[in-house]
Amino acid sequence: MSRPMRADARRNRERILAAAGAVFAEGGPDASTEEVARRAGVAAGTVFRHFPTKADLLRALMKELLEQVTAEAATLATEGDPATALFEFFRSLVRRTADNRTVVGMLAVPLDQPIASLTDVVATLLTRAQQAGAVDPGVRADEVMALLTSACQGALQGGWDAGLRDRTCEIMLRGLKPAKGPKESR
Amino acid sequence: MSRPMRADARRNRERILAAAGAVFAEGGPDASTEEVARRAGVAAGTVFRHFPTKADLLRALMKELLEQVTAEAATLATEGDPATALFEFFRSLVRRTADNRTVVGMLAVPLDQPIASLTDVVATLLTRAQQAGAVDPGVRADEVMALLTSACQGALQGGWDAGLRDRTCEIMLRGLKPAKGPKESR
Amino acid sequence: MSRPMRADARRNRERILAAAGAVFAEGGPDASTEEVARRAGVAAGTVFRHFPTKADLLRALMKELLEQVTAEAATLATEGDPATALFEFFRSLVRRTADNRTVVGMLAVPLDQPIASLTDVVATLLTRAQQAGAVDPGVRADEVMALLTSACQGALQGGWDAGLRDRTCEIMLRGLKPAKGPKESR
Amino acid sequence: MSRPMRADARRNRERILAAAGAVFAEGGPDASTEEVARRAGVAAGTVFRHFPTKADLLRALMKELLEQVTAEAATLATEGDPATALFEFFRSLVRRTADNRTVVGMLAVPLDQPIASLTDVVATLLTRAQQAGAVDPGVRADEVMALLTSACQGALQGGWDAGLRDRTCEIMLRGLKPAKGPKESR
DNA sequence: TATGAATGAGCCTTCATTCAT
DNA sequence: CATGAATGAAGGCTCATTCAT
Known part of the structure; x- marks a missing residue:
């Protein structure tokens, strides 16, 4: 079996991912690999040793982000208030995206398996919210994902300020609420 | 002042814009300028005579699209049913976008003046909808624009099918409705 | 239909082919395209405008050579002495190759159609030589081609001097002669 | 003088040469050094410790091959039938080449000393064949070497099938025979 | 000494832009 | 003015070679 990666290699791998995170967040997926290398303080070849293809690098980056995001959602699903967890997650993800063009790609790219994981957790959050009467029972998980995307x-493209971003989120979330107000009267 | 453009020059300009519309709609903003020229039936140099820069071409294209869209909105503002015109416009724009990678950029790019025009019309649509009790009075025009964007x-990135696209729209639009159901004025 | 190539373009195309001829003759097919451009006195992009791919360039080069060679063979087939034309052609081609790594590739590469043409002419030369009693009737055209290759x-790789080259050729040609000396006694 | 190589080092050297033999036989001299290392089960650095340069590795490989081939020829020179040994050797070497892109380079590369050895043995084979009347007395060793090359x-480049290869060899060998049929001494 | 990660030059190719025709 | 060829700066990627571990 392949041995655990050498210490310096692991460190470089992480520096590259971090640099790529920054570079692609700023410049989108057309940003250059060389720029990633430069920012990571390594030579171009090193990037390619770790990620044989630019696409691989992007995929790895998105996978990482997705995993973080999914983990965050999972925590909320376990520990959060069912009635609000979905909304919290939604706001949090959008807020984070505002500075990171990568998150966006992540939600739209061929990472089928990891995306499925996120969808699963979102579905859980959704079901709980519906059971708590906070979300209309007619809403489906793919719709929530679409809304998130x-x-x-x-948030990314619009150059919105934080206020606008939040208010726009609220409108979307309001759209999820039960048609005639929460079931449990008020 | 520059002389009025010669007839053939004007015709070329339009053919180029049309071609660019098609090409960028298909291939996104990374599509090549040569391809635009080819599809317009002119030589590369001609494209650059009319639009000194690729960015200029994109900007012109978006401006044109924006103007069309704004006109459409204006018509709805004048002739449509106040209670539904905003929603119609929203759905229509989103549907159109699904096949046109250019529209998207349009809503996010430094075209301050034309964007302001669209915002104005949308504001009109919004006000009327609010007066008709179809939209919550607390909603602001920039929020509607953000929602549209x-x-x-x-719709563009998600690879959604038409059904999902429409349902997602509806959720957003529901979010615009008055807090306690329609008509319950203020 | 496409117009005849512009004068300067045609000139460049030819300079590129000439340069490529020299460069690949010296350095083999691994020589760099940039070097070709440099030697042709054009920019790299120009090479690629004319030959979209390095492989295309090589193919064009070989095709050109092949056509020259085939023409030469055809002339010999028409005007030469049947008994010696094949031998002349053989010697001539080998001599030419001694300075040109391209000829070699040409005889071994996927240029099926042009190669077939050459094989045809060689077959003609062969048949005539056999009819003249200069070559053994058992010899087949593919064998002559193999010998040529x-x-x-x-000649290319060996670094032979002209003398050795010629003498080696003679041995091969002797191998083609009728088993018991020319049919027409002596 | 440098100390005798450590046992494991010597073993590595041999494994590398073996791997290089296989790799370059398959992929020609452009095959990558890393691939050689991989196939030898060592790290890249180890290859370079033993052969400071890729060229060195190739040279060593060819030297080894040459020595094998020379040994084979020497055996034939000692034990074989003088009248046929040269021909056997010729056929055998060509056949072997058909699957080995390295052998070819071997006959054409600056390995002066080892090549000289092979030439010597070939000269012996030749002389004997001439004495036995199987080869024309006018033929010289450098010509036989050229023929072999x-x-x-x-055989390597042509993509010939075994039949064509063998028939082509026979023609060359026929070219070596005495001018007026075998045995008709001098 | 072996390892395997890092280096960095070089290759092929694309494309926005310029300029001779 | 239009044409379309030429330019030249990147970009992605490979690989021989070096060097820290």
Whole structure:
């Protein structure tokens, strides 16, 4: 079996991922690999040793982000207030996206397996919210995902300020609420 | 002042814009200028005579699209049913975007003046909808614009099918409705 | 239909082919395209405008050579002495190869159609030589081609002097002669 | 003088040469050094410790091959039938080449000393064959070497089938026979 | 001494832009 | 003015070679 990666290699791998995170966050997926290398303080070849292809690098980056995000969602699903956890997660993800073009790609790219994981957790959050009467029972998980994607894209491209971003989120979330107000009267 | 453009020059300009519309709609902003020229039936140099820079071409294209869209909105503002015109416009724009990678950029790019025009019309639509009790009075025009941007971006990137696209739109629009159901004025 | 190439373009195309001829003759097919450009006095992009791929360039080069060679053979087939034309052609091709790594590739590469043409002419030369009693009737055209390829390769790689080259050719040619001396006694 | 190589070092050296033999036989001299290392089960650095340069590795490989081939020829010179040994050797070497892109380089590369050895043995084979009346007395050793080189190159590049290869060899060998049929001494 | 990660030059190719025709 | 060829700066990627571990 392959031995655990050498210490310096692991360190470089991480520096590259971090640099890539920054570079692609700023410049989108067309940013250059050389720039990533430069920012990571390594030579171009090193990037390619770790990620044989630019696409591989992007994929790895997105996978990492997705895993973080999914973990965050999972925590909320376990420990959060069912009635609000989904909304919290939504706001949090959108907020984070505002500075990171990568998150967006992540939600739209061929990372089928990891995306499925996120969708699963979101589905859980959704079900709980519906059981708590906070979300309309007619809403489906793919719709929530679509809403998330949209909000993130918007947050990214729009150059919105924090206020606008939050208020826009709230409108979307309001759209999820039960048609005639929460079931448990009020 | 520059003389009025010669007839053939004007015709070329338009053919180029049309071609660019098609090409960038298909291939996104990374599509090549040569391809635009080819599709317009002119030589590369001609494209650059009319648009000194690729960015200029994109900007012109977006401006044109924006103007069309704004006109459409204006018509709805004048002739449509106040209670539904905003929603119609929203759905229509999003639907159109799904096949056009250019529209998206349009809503996010430094075209301050034309964007302001669209925002104005949208504001009109919004006000009327609010007066008709179809939209919550607390909603602001920039929020509607943000929602539009998001929905268009999402529709573009997500690879959604028409059904999902429409349902996602509806959720957003529901979020715009008055807090306690329609008509319960202020 | 496409217009005849512009004068300067045609000139460049030819300079590139000439340069490529020299460069690949010296350095083999691994020589760099940039070097070709440099030697042709054009920028790298120009090479690629004319030959979209390095492989295309090589193919064009070989095709050109092949056509020259085939023409030469055809002339010999028409005007030469049947008894010696094949031998002349053989010697001539090998001699030419001694300074040109390209000829060699040409005889071994996927240029199926042009190679077939050469094989055809060689077959003609062969048949005539056999009818004239200068070559053994058992010899087949593919064998002559194989002999040619071998001799060219050898001449190229061996670093032979002209004398050795010629003498080696003679041995091969002797191998083609009728088993018991020319049919027409002596 | 440098100390005798450590046992494991010597073993590595041999494994590398073996791997290089396989790799370059398959992929030609452009095959990568890393691939050699991988196939030898060592790290890249180890290859370079033993052979400071890729060229050195190739040279060593060819030297080894040459020595094997020379040994084979020497055996034939000692034990074989003088009248046929040269021909056997010729056929054997060509056949072997057909699957080994390295052999070819071997006959054409600056390995002066080892090549000289092979030439010597070939000269012996030749002399005996001439004394036995199987080869024309006018033939010289450098011509036989040139023939060998040609045939090997051809066998390699041509993509010939075994039949064509063998028939082509026979033609070359026929060219070596005495001018007026065998045995008709001098 | 072996390892295998890092280096960095070089290759092929693309494309926005310029300029001779 | 239009044409389309030429330019030249990147970009992604490979690989021989070096060097820290």
